[in-house]
Amino acid sequence: MKITFPLSVLILSALISCGPSLIKQTEDAKTAVQASIVSSYTRDLKVEMHFFTNLSASKEISYLGKAIPEMLFAYMKPVEGEKAFLPFTGTTLTVSPEVEKSILANIQFFSNYVTNVASVLTQKTFRLLTNTNFFASATNFPQFLVTNDVYRSIILTNFSLKVQWMNTNVITNLVINITTNYTGTNFVNTNLNRVFKSGLFSLITNEFPALKDSFSLVPVTLVKKFVIVTNKAPSIPTNVVKAAAAVTNQAPKSDPKDKPKDVKDPKTPPKTEKADPKKDKDKKTQPAAEPKKDTAPATNTVKPAMELKKNTMYITGSYKIQSQGKGPTVIELKMKLIKVTGVTNEEIHTLVCREDELSDKIIDFLKPIRQMIMNRPTGDVILSTSPELANVYLDGSYIGKSPLYYPSVPGGTHQFAFIKDGYNMKNIQAVIMTNITNLIKTPISKLAEGGMVFIGSVPTNCMVFIDSLYVGNTPVQVSNLALGVEHRVKVQTITSNGLVPFYTVFTLKHPEEEITITAWMKDYEEVSPKSAQKAAWFAAYAGWGVTLGIVGASIYTHYQSEYYKDLYYANNVTTYLDIANEYESVNKTTYTLIIISGIISAGLTGNALYQEHVYLGFDKLSPDEVNAIISIQY
Structure with missing residues (x-):
């Protein structure tokens, strides 16, 4: 027992001493990991504003293709200062090297979120050349691979395409770069600790739940983005393989007469069409007010590049003339909203109004736009x-x-x-x-026209406060102050150099009044010696100490008197009664001494406070300055 007790005390002492240290280490680790996660997590909602398409044959309203998105863009500008709600999920995370390094540096606290990788596959790259039409074999990549013992277990992870084009939009050669991870003899046995998306998401959910809410509120960025479409056939970019496939599959094999006018056959020279009077006559007889439906837009219209990207919202639309007569033209406007986050949401909103009222009515589109952006x-x-x-x-x-x-x-x-x-x-x-x-x-309320005050000081460059608000350093001039109101002024030095702050008050009575105040900064020692202040406070403390001592004596004599009274009633001995009466008499005397000592102590305290007030310069201040000090300090 003699050995066990000290040992248990030592163990308990060690646990108690290590407890705060371990808690601090845990908090420091969490702080470091949280800081790395916050700094590396960047996500925003991009709102792309595209041109609106003119569906009418009339070019008179073509200007609206740009005017409409410009008006909406101006109305939406404040949204860049707000936060949109995008649900925070594990798919939105990216494990950056900084985050992984921070978690692994504190792995003793976050081991549950770290995955130990027992082996790593070496990555190999192969280049395969083929003259086969890519689109005919797009769903069967492995047929291009040589199936031997080395490449039998190839797993395609990604590929890039480089396509050589002819002006007929026919693929003549294809180069495929394939990066693969294949199983073979290239295993590297390791003992790596890694942090993956699932582990990071669990860490945030369990250790930093507040981050899920903050990460769900993302900033909004407005972007003007559009592609101008002309009658000239655009050149096909080499990196847009899907678009090229669509063009290739839709290429007609009929007579060249049926080809669209904007697609030229490289083997056939361009022909100039002779004027046909009969055809021209037929064209003149056709009514101009009956255009065909779904006609091609005018050359100045635009078409948005609707290649949908994640965490992006697209605003596009079209407009046309609904009715046109002697009065203002009536426009039918359709706005399409597409938001791509976890899922793709689409909305279409319609507005019909007169052309001259469009700038006022288009604000009706602002509500559905903001609702889709805010998402809460x-x-x-x-x-x-x-x-x-x-x-x-x-x-x-x-x-x-x-x-x-x-x-x-x-x-x-x-x-x-x-x-x-x-x-x-x-x-x-x-x-x-x-x-x-x-x-x-x-x-x-309207601004009150007031007077002006000029404040200087000796020495200069002192801080000036008017009504507890900093207005500058001396010399300073303050104008347009309220009339008929008492203003408080405080002037003090920038550094603690032993100078007394200056206080005063003033009142402006009419707008043309000007007041000049000069603050003479005085040294503390010129007003009251510090030795006097220390002596005053020593006497005050001593007085209150004596008072507390008397209070203690009063309590002691009271209980002694009661004690001997109890002995007298128990034993009926008169000596106990005499002692009890003596203690009671002393106790009554202490009441008087407490009152006297309290009054003396209060006086000594008042003297010490007075010395402090003298220390602040109270003895040479006017009544207005005293009031200013009290108003500012209390």
Whole structure:
């Protein structure tokens, strides 16, 4: 027992001493891993704005192909200051070398998320040449491979294509680069620790659950992107194999007369068509107001490059003339929204309005656009000010002038700012409720025209505070201060060099009034010696110590008196009663001494505080300056 007890104490002491250290190491490891994950995880939602296609034969409204997306782009600009919701899943993760290095450096804390790889396959590259038409064998790559003992177990992992084209869009030669991992004698026996997507996702889910929510809110980037389409046949890019396949498969084998006019046969020289009076007459007799459906757009129209990419939203559309008469032209506008995240969502919205009202009506498209971008519960907001035409800012981003309707604001707390020339800026914090229209109405006050104050100091370059707000260093001039209000001034040095802060107050009565204040900075020692302050505080502490001692004596005599009274009642001995009476008499005396000592101690404390006030310069300040000190400090 004599040996076990000290041993257990030592073990317990070791555990207690190691506990805080182990906790700190765990926290440091988590901090380092979390920092590496946050710094390496980058994801945003790109919103690509494409030109709108003119489906009408009339070129008079071709300008709308660019005007419509430009207007929508301007309305959508504030969204770049907001966050879109993209669900955070394991597929969106990438294990960067920095993250893996950080996790492996702290593997003792995150071993459950690390995978030990027992063997690694060496990667080999093969180049195979073939003159076979690629599209005829696109689904049977292995037929190009030589099946012998070495290549029998080849696993295709990726391939790149380099295609040589002729102007007839026929593939003449194909080079296939194939990177393979094959099983053979090239096993490398290792003991590698690796971090894969699944492990990283589990780590974030279990160790840093808050990151899942923050990673789901991503920034938004607006992009203007479009491809101009002309009547001239475009050259086929060599890297677009699928597009080339479609062109090749659709190439007609009929008479060259049936070929489209914009595709030339390299073997046939271009022919100039002679004018035919009969055909020209037939063309004149055809009504111009009845164009064929699905006709090719005009040469100035555009076609978006709709090669869908992940985490991207596409805004495109078309427009046409619905009716046209003596009055304004009525336009039918269709907007198509495509969002590619985990799945692809598509929406089509239609707007019919007069051409001259399009700039006002197109804001109706803003709500479905913002709803698809935000992808979470939202509410609409109507903002108005008195007076109107104030610039409105939502969470720091300009959204328009009041009165203003702004749709699809994410639910929660937001900051609204209203700014108008000649008026005070108004800031409002509002909670936006979802699935309803929120009304925010606020007055903004006009700026008061005030006087001016000039503040200097000796020495110069001292900090100046007016009404507890820093306004600059001396000498400084402050204008447009409110009239009829008492303003507090504090002047102090930048560094602690033993100079007393300067306090004063002033009031401006009319706009033309100017006040000059000079702050003479004084040394502390010129006002009160530090030795006097120390002596005053020593006396105050001693007084309160004596007072506490008397209080202790009072408590002691009270309980002694009660104790001897109990002995007297138990034993009926008069000596106990006499002792009890003596203690009671002393106890009553301590009450008086406590009051006297408390008063003396309070006086000594007051003297010490007075010395401190003298130390701050109270003895040579005017009543206004004293009030300024009290107002600023308390």
